[in-house]
Amino acid sequence: MSELASIRPAGVAAVEEAEAFLAAHPDITAFDLVLVDANGIARGKIIRRHELLPLFRSGRHLPGSILGLDVTGEDVEETGLVWADGDADRRAWPIAGSLVRLPWTSPPRGEVRLALYELDASPMAADPRHALARRDNMLKAEGYHPVLAYELEFYLLDRQRDADGGFQALRLPLSGERPEGIQVYGVSELDRLEPFIDAVYQGAEVQGLPVETLISEYAEGQFELTLRHGAALRAADDLVMLKRLIRAVALRHGMMACFMAKPFADRAGSGMHVHASLNDGNGRNLFADEGGVLVAPLRHAVAGLLETMDESMLVFAPHLNSWRRFSAQSYAPTAPTWGFNNRSVAVRIPAGAPGARHLEQRAAGIDANPYLVGATVLAGIHRGISSKSDPGPEARSYRPGASDELPPDWRSAISAASSSAFLRDALGERLHHVFLALKRAEYRRFAAEVTALERKIYGESV
Template identity: 80%
Template sequence: MIRDTAARPAGVADIAEAVEFLAAHPQITAFDLVLIDANGIARGKIIRRHELLPIFRSGRHLPGSILGLDVSGEDVEETGLVWSDGDADRRAWPIQGSLVPLPWTNPPRGEVRLSLCELDGTPMAADPRHALARRDALLRADGYHPVLAYELEFYLLDREKDAAGNFQPLRLPLSGERPEGIQVYGVSELDRLEPFIDAVYRAAEAQNLPVETMISEYAQGQFELTLRHGSALRAADDLVMLKRLLRSVALRHGMMACFMAKPFAGRAGSGMHVHASLADAAGDNLFADRDDELSPLLRQAVAGLLETMDESMLVFAPHLNSWRRFSAQSYAPTTPTWARNNRSVAVRVPAGSGAGRHLEQRAAGIDTNPYLVGATVLAGMQRGIAAKADPGPETTAYAESAGDILPPGWRSAIEKASTSSFLKDALGERMHFVFLALKRAEYRRFAAEITALERLLYGEIV
């Protein structure tokens, strides 16, 4: 039996962080407690100001079933976290450096993100953040310090749907017009979005989020934001914070920030490209070019990602809609290939300085959980390095589909992931079990639904 000792886990935020924050922000009267579940969805509650310090002292009880919810927020008993577990409490602890203001709120609130632990202080293995922390620690034990950065593609949509009930692009704030044409890299579209962009950058600065470049992407109303690279955990933390920031700021500007992988048929999908490298203890890049050639370590990491890609696709494409993103000539990879300076491949080595060389994994959609994606990417890299694997020749043209090398769809990806010893190791056995239970439940829910298209095509025909 696990005793509720309130043992303080290593690495959680110190109470001094909360004391200093409260002194600096006397106007904040409430705080959002935020825990990220396996689907990447923020769960939690709002507390009053006087409740904050006790959480930093001794944590806060939360039910373990909060990590056994599907995308609609319903319990999935098959996770083993609901009734078979007695809906037992665990203890949530504040993440170091995560206490920030929410500058878009009125009256002003703050936010603190949480990780879930067992009552004795050991990591709760179904918390996806612990999966990434575990993989990061394993690499560090081998002398490798992971450095990650995520790109975030998303749509800004009108909060009102069209007459047919479909999404439609936003009206640009300064002109009142909807974007026309693709206008990738269009500067005018960004200029007409000025009030929203200014609010995003101001909010990011207030939260110490390293938000950098914003561009107009490959569809009407689609944009991309980049985040500066950092440690594995910090990079994933930044990504979940930025998604929440964009949703909240968009809402207050009459828009909807949409992170579906493919909200529109016939238009570009939204990816979450992962830039990764390994540093030594001194911070020097181990992927840096050697004698003007790609380093052997980088090539081995690429090989590991290619070899494990088919087993990993459920993490990179976890929902039914995720699979609509993959099609020929769509900038979403359809086969496990690699190349330098080629955006059609699954693993790209970007152009740039040899000293800053890194790889870019391009399979993941923006609808994924960055902790699970990060853990899976790092595990694939680690496998390739351990085996001193060779990625083979790089692709020199557009990477066309190579048949059945990757799972052909969502159900196949679930089946592949369920038997993958690699993915079980990458995520941890408990996280792997819970994630599969959630995906199977989500698949059953869609499989039982009769769609409007089915009624249209078959209602009076067959």
């Protein structure tokens, strides 16, 4: 086993990356090791400075069960990653280019993100990042080079709960006031958020994150940040890092950054819209318009996403709360529809320069795992292009005669995902099994809970 443990996987970070980083940052005393699980939760440990070079030279053992935890951090035996294999160690290796400074810590710390491998150096199939890498490589082998960009919607909340224990909007740093009214695209609210905004943009620059536009969104305390498009894996990495940055900066400014899909029943939900296109080997956009019309590959890609959407919804809406986001006239899709310059549909073709044409998948919530979302979106695109599917007529409303609806709730989505050969292929057999085991365990946990609303309504009336 000692020989197996020393095998170095292809493509992991080189030791020279760590040596150069340590030389350039003599003040950093420790490093966060971050591995993202199927729920999109960052897990890992903090190591001391002297432990960094050994990590880059030979990796580091981590239990496989770290990828078999539910959203509360409890082991889920049904994943097969806990006692079924004796909670066996795998080996974590640093991801190339992921070693960065953490701009919010004192004393200074750094961060390096990890991917998990078997001891024989093969990718550990339950690691979500490997699922996206596999799908990305499959497309590249056929001459398609995926380009993705994620939008991040989130709420900034007061860390103090209201009298009933519920969330309440933040106090804007410069004025001390809570925002009132929706004020979508309002610039005054952004101006009054200046210390937080400045810290996020500075932190993004330190970490090399391509953060662009900030928007006041469709609810008090709701905002959106966009990320510049890039290669598929890097785009998902960027979103993971940006969520961590926003959460850390908010904490240090007395706020709570909330990435629930629907933290308030009467306010807008938060999405993770995915913009996608395919380039050829020379960097030419294969979705670019020709003669003023949408090209066949783009139409096929849209069709593939629509055909697989019902099977994919558990990836896009993985939690109980995720399903509260979907309602008519809410900017969250309720049917597998598509349209040009139309925000009511599930797959939108945004307006813009013909040469930059791309699609936008709007079903995913910000609580979803970007690696799983990316892998599933690319698999749907690939299916549509391979089968030359047609998306049918363009939609102009939420339900323009759509014959197939999305699953109505979390339980239905679990059932659809469980029987889906498409999703099993998109995620890989092992990760599909693990993900379904986690979701079933979480469903049972929430289904068994008696809520305060139930006690209030039924307590003395039935």
